[in-house]
Amino acid sequence: MMGLKRKNSAESTDLNLLNDVQKQLRVNLQLWGATHDAGERLLSLYSVEAQHLEELVTRTLTLGESNSALIVAPRGTGKSSLVNTVLEKLESSRTLGEGLVVRLSGLLQTDDRLALKEITCQLKLENATANKVFGSFAENLAFLLESLRSGSKETSKPVIFILDEFDLFCHHRNQTLLYNLFDVAQSAQAPICVLGLTCRLDVIELLEKRVKSRFSHRQIHLYPADKFDPHYLNTFKHLLELPFSFPHKNFAQKWNSDVAVLAKDSLVIQVLKRLHSITKDVRTLKTFLLLCVCQLNSDQAQLTSQMFQRAQSLSATEAKTNMLQGLSVLQLCLIVAMKHLTVIYEGEPFNFEMVFHEYLKFSQQRSTMQSFEQPVVFKAFDQLKSLELVRTVESTRGTQREYQLVKLMMEPNHVVKALSQLSGIPTDLQQWAASSLA
Structure with missing residues (x-):
């Protein structure tokens, strides 16, 4: 009995250890880019860019100098992580001091009203604006920045605005938020630093003329290692x-x-x-x-x-390839027929009647399989549409369903590869799929 208890205890310990390992590795994978080690690696990879960014923010924090800049890089490069690491470095060196950081995202703040509400919340000025009525966005923003002053302009609290997905803010009505932020930065009404993070190289072209004229045109590009x-x-x-x-x-x-x-x-x-x-x-x-x-x-x-x-x-393995495993032989025949039509018409849309014609040619001339009537084939075709393996072209509304233009949502070479991986597929169908003749 004692030996059995020891054995069960050892197995339990092993399971606990394995759970701890998997939990830690999931944390690694989830937080990579936000950890201290990842931040140090980014600083070494982008040392010149990090120094430029640090100097820019430092001038706002220590000298009250307003600045604006765009950080441009592909997704997953580490734009947000680099900014966060630089801010953490300034905080640890006490350079950040009483400076405030406001983080906005174009995915969350989809209009200027939501953006202004979030700015007010992050600056903790809800009580100050509770009973006030503002005539414009600019007046509201000016009041928020004025509320951060304690005496003269030199003793105002500097604010760092971080605009993630910056290109989405360009689609706001009249670009009011961007105009007012850049206007404050240019006219030095208050010490602010506006940092836009985007993956679009043409983001400057999205700015309105009045907004573009107030932007510093300073861009920091991160080239992925x-x-x-x-x-x-x-x-x-x-x-x-x-x-x-x-x-x-x-x-x-x-x-x-x-x-x-x-x-x-x-x-x-x-x-x-x-x-x-x-x-x-x-x-x-x-x-x-x-x-x-x-x-x-x-x-x-x-x-x-x-x-x-x-x-x-x-x-x-692609999702659509997996979906083929649950289809009937008739539906797979229609997929192959549409594959050939896609090749013949070089990607142009086609309709059910054309698909049915291709199916009949195959079933009557080249196949030993059972042939089905048009209503049965159309029902199988309709099921492919509900599975989104086939998509209706939008410009065909009002047309009879048999003549509506559709497109196959799989590449021809993917169809051939997927069928070759399925078991139990009739030889006739596999040969038809692999052939270059419709």
């Missing part, structure tokens, strides 16, 4: 390593050494290079590694190269 070795490979290791704070020190040390070995494994490197060739976005790498971490279990508590290969096959 796209080299596989060492940048991408180092990120891979950072995401999977257990931190020093992990409670099981001996296990963490062994785990990290195993991760270093994995980073040199030829199979793992082959999988990572393929992913890197498709996209260099760290978020895609994080999603991929999550598929690997989810394969850990009590029998296999260490990552292996086979897990990476399984994750690759899972991530490479």
Whole structure:
């Protein structure tokens, strides 16, 4: 009995340890870009850009100088993380002082009214504006900034405005928010620094003429470190390593050494290079590694190269390809017929009558399978539309359903590849799909 208790206790400990490992790795994948280690890495990668940004914000905080700038970079590069790291550095050096940071997002503050409400909330001035009626947006914003003054202009609290998804603010009515922020920055009414974060290179062209004239036209571009070795490979290791704070020190040390070995494994490197060739976005790498971490279990508590290969096959499978597995043979015949029509008409839309004609040619001349009447075929076609494998072209409203123009929502080569992976498909259908003749 004592031996059995010890065995159960050991198994319980192993399960608890595995749960702790998976929990920590999920935290790594979720918070990468917001952790101290990620911030330090960004500062080293973009040292010149970070110094420029730091000097810009520092002049606003210490000298009361108003500034504006755009930070332009592809998604997943680390724009927000770099700004946050610079602000944390200024806070730790006490340069930030009484400076306030207002964070807005074009995805959340979809109009100027919501933006102004959020600014008021983050500046904690709800009580000051509760009983006041303002004639314009500019008057309201001026009052908010005036409320931050304690005596003269020199003793005003500086405000750092961070506008994430900056290009979405350009679609606000009359661009009132941007106009007033840039106007305050240009006229030095109050010490503010406006930082816009965007992934659009043409964002300046979206600004109205009056807004553009008040913007400093200062742009900071972050060019992603796209080299596989060492940048991408180092990120891979950072995401999977257990931190020093992990409670099981001996296990963490062994785990990290195993991760270093994995980073040199030829199979793992082959999988990572393929992913890197498709996209260099760290978020895609994080999603991929999550598929690997989810394969850990009590029998296999260490990552292996086979897990990476399984994750690759899972991530490479498209949703529409999976949907083909549940279709009938008749529906698959219609998919192949539409594949041929897409090739023949070079991507131009077609209608059901054309699809039915292609199906009849196949079933009567080249197939030994059962042939179905038009009403049955149309019902199968309608089900493909409800699954969104086929999409109706919008300009065909009011037309009879049989003659409505549609498009197949799969690439022809994907259809052939998907059918080759399905089991139990008639040979006639596979040959028709692979042929270049309709």
